[in-house]
Each structure stands twice: as C-alpha cells, then as structure tokens.
Amino acid sequence: MGTQMNEQLGILGKRFKSLGMSRRNFMKIAAAAAAGTVTTAGGQRYVGPSASAAPRRALLRQDVGPDDTFYHNSLRADPVSFDWNLNLYAGAEVEIAAGLLTFDPDLNAIPDWAETFASNEDASVWTFNIRPDNQGWTNGTDTRPVTAHDFVYSWERQLNPANAAAYAGFLFDIKNAEKYNLGEEGIAAEDLGTKALDDWTLEVTMEGPRAYFPQVVGYQAAVPAPQWAVEEHGADRWASGDVPLWCNGPFKLDRWEHDVVVELSPNPGYWNAENIDLKKVYDPIIPADAAVLSYERGQGVQQLDWVTVPASDLQRYQEDPELSEQMRRYVFPGIWMLVPSNNQEPFQNDEVGLQVRKALSHAVDRSRLVELTNGLTIEAHGMVPTGVFGYIDDPEIAAIQAFDPDLAMEMLAGTPYEGGQNWPEITMHMRGQEEIYNADLMANDIVAQLQENLGMNVNIQVWPEASWRPELFKNEFQLVWIRWWYDYPDPNNGYGDMFYSQKASGKRQAWSNAEFDDLVNQGKAAPDPEARLEIYKQAERVIQEDVGYIPVVYRVDQYAFKPWVKDVAVNRQGFTVPLGNIYARMLSDVRVEGRPE
Numbered sequence: 001m002g003t004q005m006n007e008q009l010g011i012l013g014k015r016f017k018s019l020g021m022s023r024r025n026f027m028k029i030a031a032a033a034a035a036g037t038v039t040t041a042g043g044q045r046y047v048g049p050s051a052s053a054a055p056r057r058a059l060l061r062q063d064v065g066p067d068d069t070f071y072h073n074s075l076r077a078d079p080v081s082f083d084w085n086l087n088l089y090a091g092a093e094v095e096i097a098a099g100l101l102t103f104d105p106d107l108n109a110i111p112d113w114a115e116t117f118a119s120n121e122d123a124s125v126w127t128f129n130i131r132p133d134n135q136g137w138t139n140g141t142d143t144r145p146v147t148a149h150d151f152v153y154s155w156e157r158q159l160n161p162a163n164a165a166a167y168a169g170f171l172f173d174i175k176n177a178e179k180y181n182l183g184e185e186g187i188a189a190e191d192l193g194t195k196a197l198d199d200w201t202l203e204v205t206m207e208g209p210r211a212y213f214p215q216v217v218g219y220q221a222a223v224p225a226p227q228w229a230v231e232e233h234g235a236d237r238w239a240s241g242d243v244p245l246w247c248n249g250p251f252k253l254d255r256w257e258h259d260v261v262v263e264l265s266p267n268p269g270y271w272n273a274e275n276i277d278l279k280k281v282y283d284p285i286i287p288a289d290a291a292v293l294s295y296e297r298g299q300g301v302q303q304l305d306w307v308t309v310p311a312s313d314l315q316r317y318q319e320d321p322e323l324s325e326q327m328r329r330y331v332f333p334g335i336w337m338l339v340p341s342n343n344q345e346p347f348q349n350d351e352v353g354l355q356v357r358k359a360l361s362h363a364v365d366r367s368r369l370v371e372l373t374n375g376l377t378i379e380a381h382g383m384v385p386t387g388v389f390g391y392i393d394d395p396e397i398a399a400i401q402a403f404d405p406d407l408a409m410e411m412l413a414g415t416p417y418e419g420g421q422n423w424p425e426i427t428m429h430m431r432g433q434e435e436i437y438n439a440d441l442m443a444n445d446i447v448a449q450l451q452e453n454l455g456m457n458v459n460i461q462v463w464p465e466a467s468w469r470p471e472l473f474k475n476e477f478q479l480v481w482i483r484w485w486y487d488y489p490d491p492n493n494g495y496g497d498m499f500y501s502q503k504a505s506g507k508r509q510a511w512s513n514a515e516f517d518d519l520v521n522q523g524k525a526a527p528d529p530e531a532r533l534e535i536y537k538q539a540e541r542v543i544q545e546d547v548g549y550i551p552v553v554y555r556v557d558q559y560a561f562k563p564w565v566k567d568v569a570v571n572r573q574g575f576t577v578p579l580g581n582i583y584a585r586m587l588s589d590v591r592v593e594g595r596p597e
Contacts, residue, residue: 066595067564068279071305072587073295074579075285076433077465078259082247083239085154085225088167089469090239093262093283094220094584098136098249098270100128100151100202101218102585105569105577107333107388107489109214113146113248113271114202123211123527128202135269137226138252139244143269146224146248148196154224156189163235166469169506170221170487170497173213173524175205211527215488220584224248250276250588259285261301264587277567277591288436295560305565305592306578309558311438314374317560326560328568328576333385334485334555335494336377336442338364338428340547343510344478345424352415357547359411361401363453364446369553372445373438377553382540383494385554387573389529390491390536397537400544401551405453412454420455429472430481432462437555443481446552475510482508483555485581491536496520499548511548564595 072093079092100114111117113136114128128148136146155174158165159181172178175193193205206213216222226246229238239245241256250270255263262283266276282301286294288310295307309317309327317323338360340347346356366379381398384390412418430443443460450456458479463471472480487493500520501512519539526532543549559578561568567590569577579586 064280066597067592068277069595070278070281070565070587070590070592071298071301071303072281072283072579073286073291073304073307075262075283076288076291076436078285079256079262081239082241082245082253083225083235084220084223085158086163086165086235088170088221093251093253093264094249094579095251095587096245096247096249096253096264097220097223098146099217099220099223100130101214103218103489103582105571105583107571107582109218109488112218114217117214117217119211119213123209123213124206126204126206126210126213126217128204128217130200130202131271132200134271136248136267136271137246138248138267138269139229139246140252140254141244144226144228144246145199147199148202149199150224150227150248151202151222152194152196153227155194155222156192157225157230158221159192160189166473166506167221169503170216170219172503173206173210173216175207177207208525209527210524211529211532212488212490212492212524215490215493219488219582221487250585251281261285263301272588276588278587281587288433291436295562306559306561306568308436309560310436311372311374311376311441314376314558317558323560326563328559328561330557330559330575330577331378331385331387331573332485332555332557332580333388333489333582334483335380335383335385336439336481336483336552336555337380338446338550338552339480339482339509339511340550341475341478341480341510342512342548343475346415346417346426347479349512354547355411355415356417359408359454360450360456361544361547361550362404362408362411363456364449364550364552365403366553367403368449369442369445372441373553376438376556376558377442378556380551380554382551383498383543383549384491384536385486387571388486388489390494390533392537392540394537397540397544400541401547408453423456425459426456426478427459427461428479428481429461429463429477431468431483432464434483437483439481439483442553446481472508473506475507480509485555487581489582491532492520492524495536495539495543496524499543509548511546513542513546513548516542516546516548562595564592566591566593 074093077091080090081087082090082092082096084090084097098112100112101109102112104110113130115131117128119126130146130148134145135143137144155171157163159168159171159177161181161183168181176187176191179187180192195203197203229246233243245253247253247267250267251264252267254265264281265279266273284302291307292313294302295304298304317327340357340360342349342353347353370377370379382392416422430439447458447460450458484498498508501517516539519535523532523535526535569589571577577583
C-alpha cells in the first residue's frame with residue numbers, strides 16, 4: 001500500500017506543480033491524501049484510495065452487477081440544483097431531463113419527447129408531435145405523462161421577468177418572447193407564440209423565419225420543469241434534493257449525497273428505456289484537479305470510468321503502454337477567445353481604442369498555445385469551430401488578425417502607447433477552476449506574449465464559478481479570457497447568442513456594432529443554408545476588423561476510457577464523442593462489459 005500511495009503522490013505532485021501550486025500547499029494535500037481525504041482549494045472533498053475499506057461491490061444493490069454500473073465523469077462540483085429550466089448553470093446531471101429534441105453524435109437534432117416535428121413553408125411556425133400516452137415523468141414512485149402543456153408552462157417560466165433567468169434570451173426567437181421578458185406593456189404570458197393544441201401537439205410561432213429552431217429546441221436550456229412539483233414545493237425547493245425529484249429524462253435521481261456523489265438509475269417511463277443498458281450510474285463529485293487520480297486509483301463511488309486527460313498528464317498517458325490504449329481524441333465544438341471591452345481604456349470605442357485592439361489582435365501567437373497545451377488546441381481564426389455548421393476556412397479572414405508582432409507595434413503609432421509605453425493598469429478576467437481545459441496555462445502565456453510583443457503588463461483576475469457570470473454580465477471587465485462551448489450547432493449560437501449587442505440579458509461584452517447586429521438578424525431569418533453561411537461570413541469579417549473579439553484556439557480533448565466501457569459514440573469525422581455541451585446522451589448509449597470483480 002505504501003508503494004502505491006507514493007506512486008499516487010508522485011502523480012499528484014507533478015500535476016499540481018504544472019498548475020503552479022506551491023510546495024507548501026502540495027505538502028498539505030499530500031498529508032491529507034495519506035490520511036485518506038483531500039480538500040481542494042475549492043473546498044470540495046476527494047476521498048482517496050486508502051479512505052474506503054469497504055469492497056466496491058458493497059456499494060451496489062444486490063441486483064446490480066459490475067457490468068450494469070457506470071462511474072461517470074460529469075460533476076466537478078456539487079450541483080446548485082436540478083432545475084435546468086430556470087438555471088442552465090445548475091451544474092447537475094443532464095440525463096435526468098429531456099426535451100422535445102436532443103442531438104446525435106454528429107450534432108444533428110433528432111427526436112426525443114417529440115416523435116416528429118415539422119415547420120410551415122417559411123419556417124416561421126414549428127409543430128412538435130409528442131409521443132402520446134406516455135408516462136415519462138417519475139419521482140421514483142409515481143408517474144405522469146410528458147405533454148405539450150409542460151413546454152408551454154416551462155418556457156413561460158423561463159421567460160417570465162420575475163424569475164430573472166439568465167438564459168431567457170435563448171428563447172427570444174419565439175413570438176413576443178423578448179417583449180414579454182422585458183416587461184413591455186400590453187404583452188402577457190398568453191401572447192407568447194407557444195400553444196398546446198392538445199396534450200400531444202405543441203405549436204410554436206416564431207418572430208419570423210427560423211430554420212435553425214430545432215437546434216435551439218435540442219439544447220438543455222429547453223427542457224421542461226414539472227409544474228405540479230414547482231407549485232407544491234416552491235421554486236427554490238422542488239429541485240433541491242430535499243424532496244423526491246420529478247425527472248423525465250433517460251435516468252432518474254435516486255440519491256444525492258452533497259459534495260460526494262449523485263446516484264442514478266434508468267427511468268422506466270422514458271420512451272427509449274428498453275434500449276438503455278446501464279442499471280446504475282454514479283456521478284462522483286470530483287474536482288478537476290483530482291479527476292485523473294480518481295480514474296487511475298479511485299475506489300468506491302470515487303472512481304471514474306472515463307476522464308479528460310489534461311495537458312499536464314498527456315505525455316505520461318501517451319508514453320504508457322496501458323494508458324495509451326485507453327485514449328481517444330475529439331475536436332470539441334468550443335472556442336477560446338480574448339474579448340477587449342471597448343467601453344474602457346485602452347480598448348475604448350474610438351480611433352485610439354480601435355488601434356489598440358488591432359495591436360492586441362496581432363500580438364498573440366496561436367501556434368505557441370497549441371504547443372503549450374500538447375496539442376489539446378488547434379488554431380482558431382473564426383467564431384464557429386470545425387465540425388459545426390458555419391465553420392469558415394478563408395485565408396483572407398484568417399489574415400485579418402494574423403500573428404505579426406511588428407505590425408502589432410506599428411498599430412500603436414500615433415497613440416499614447418506608441419512604442420509599447422505608458423500603458424494604464426490592465427486586468428484580464430477569467431473563470432477559475434478550469435485547469436482541466438488548460439485555461440490557466442494559456443492565460444499566463446498570453447500575458448507573457450502581450451508583455452513581449454506590446455510591452456503591455458497585464459494582471460490576471462480569477463473569479464470563482466459562483467460569481468463569474470454575474471460579474472461578467474455587468475460588462476465592466478476590461479479584458480476577458482473566455483471560452484464558448486457551443487450550445488447548439490449553428491452559427492447563431494456564436495454570433496447571435498454571444499455577440500449580438502441588443503440582447504436584453506446575458507450580454508458577455510460591451511462591444512456593439514450596428515452593421516454586425518443587422519447581419520445577425522439577417523442570418524437568423526434566411527431560410528436557405530448557403531445564404532445564411534454567406535451572411536455569417538460577412539459578420540465574421542465585420543467583428544474581426546472592428547476587433548470585437550480575438551479568436552485564439554479551438555478546444556481539442558483527449559479522453560481515456562476504461563477497457564470495459566463499450567459503445568462510446570463515434571461521429572462521422574471518426575472522433576470519439578463523450579458527454580458534451582451538445583451531445584448529452586452518453587449514459588443512454590454506453591454499456592459496460594468485463595469490469596473486474
């Protein structure tokens with residue numbers, strides 16, 4: 001056991017050193033690990049291999065064997081709640097909820113509770129036919145049907161201004177949704193373009209042609225809430241775990257031990273339940289900086305059947321004969337970008353600010369970040385990632401913000417910062433606890449590059465998850481290092497949901513450009529895919545020339561799966577597709593075969 005623990009601490013030490021942890025803090029964690037429990041900087045508890053003396057099988061129900069069980073790598077912190085309808089940032093297990101549609105591994109919108117769906121000729125009205133006579137809602141003992149009324153209620157709940165849902169703008173394509181959310185006089189809930197024609201037929205009238213609306217409907221933000229449970233227990237309690245949770249997804253919640261584990265089993269009333277192989281799923285609540293250790297050495301409910309391999313462990317995995325066989329690669333639909341706020345110096349919305357923003361855009365060497373992350377990124381020159389409809393591969397657009405340190409310095413000529421001098425205090429803001437995505441490694445290197453190429457001294461402000469979005473939405477940050485994982489596979493999710501400046505809520509930046517906004521509106525309404533692509537290409541040129549953002553890198557993931565995990569989805573590009581921001585049916589698709597007793 002001593003040799004095994006020393007190996008573990010050696011692995012842990014290398015990982016924390018790569019993340020910049022001091023020796024003093026590491027020794028504290030090492031001592032705790034030897035005792036069996038690690039508490040990370042975020043306050044989350046990791047139960048080490050020596051902390052669980054009970055056999056793993058004792059944790060399983062008698063009728064559930066090793067090949068029926070899956071240990072899921074999806075929770076890095078305790079969920080806020082299971083109320084996906086009102087809080088997209090609940091941080092809970094996605095497969096306890098299901099909407100009208102979902103996504104397949106190729107990111108196509110496919111039927112979920114809506115068995116069929118269609119639009120009128122110009123895609124301004126969509127009709128969803130829900131699977132009739134179902135019993136899809138369950139709280140573990142009782143059942144109820146999933147109906148069209150659930151979506152009418154839930155979407156109104158999300159849009160209701162009294163609820164202040166951060167993702168209300170996600171539904172603004174629905175007729176009168178934005179007006180209702182803004183409290184416009186004369187617009188009430190019954191004026192929304194959502195109508196239950198009967199229990200099994202939902203009709204949605206849009207603000208205009210919206211050919212991409214199925215992609216919106218397939219995302220987690222569009223799942224329903226159980227009206228009866230919300231009304232009986234209250235908005236703050238129905239999904240808090242204090243009362244049995246009503247679920248309508250492939251899985252139901254059996255147990256939630258805060259900061260330790262979420263336990264799931266299949267929902268027998270789910271329409272596709274007969275094709276779900278797993279009988280028990282554990283979602284261990286394990287912080288990102290302990291996930292690899294749990295994958296390799298974890299026991300009990302603190303083990304993992306798959307893990308995202310960060311840059312700090314990648315070479316070790318690639319060189320290990322056993323671990324290398326467990327690795328899979330995926331180009332994730334996500335982008336990292338720099339966003340300079342053009343309402344603050346030195347990035348302000350005037351000619352000087354534009355020149356500074358242009359200088360910034362030429363000062364970052366993307367290839368250096370690809371090397372730094374051991375290939376866990378690829379260079380980005382546009383908003384839409386490769387593999388997603390709307391990806392632009394255009395050398396002329398790529399040249400707009402190409403790395404050129406000499407040109408970057410030339411851009412400062414005639415400004416107060418000529419020669420890289422006289423910079424004001426500059427702070428770059430970023431979300432914390434994202435080491436698994438190499439956020440800190442890249443952020444520190446970008447700061448170094450700006451110092452080297454512009455003489456710009458940049459401080460980094462790291463925000464905890466709980467306060468990150470509220471502060472970001474104030475649009476007061478001077479410079480932001482931010483990721484955008486695509487919610488649905490359409491250009492509007494980037495150009496519209498991220499950068500459209502006329503949004504009533506959820507704005508992530510202060511930048512505004514009337515020409516860009518007009519192009520976004522045109523792109524929404526154009527029914528022809530090729531015409532939409534051309535419009536978004538124009539929008540990309542506008543936002544890059546005005547430096548509303550700086551695309552830096554797309555996310556690339558390397559995962560490891562235990563040998564007994566079978567049938568993990570593979571997309572048409574040949575990449576293994578695990579749980580993601582768009583595809584969210586991993587638990588429904590995988591099976592386990594040959595897990596050691």
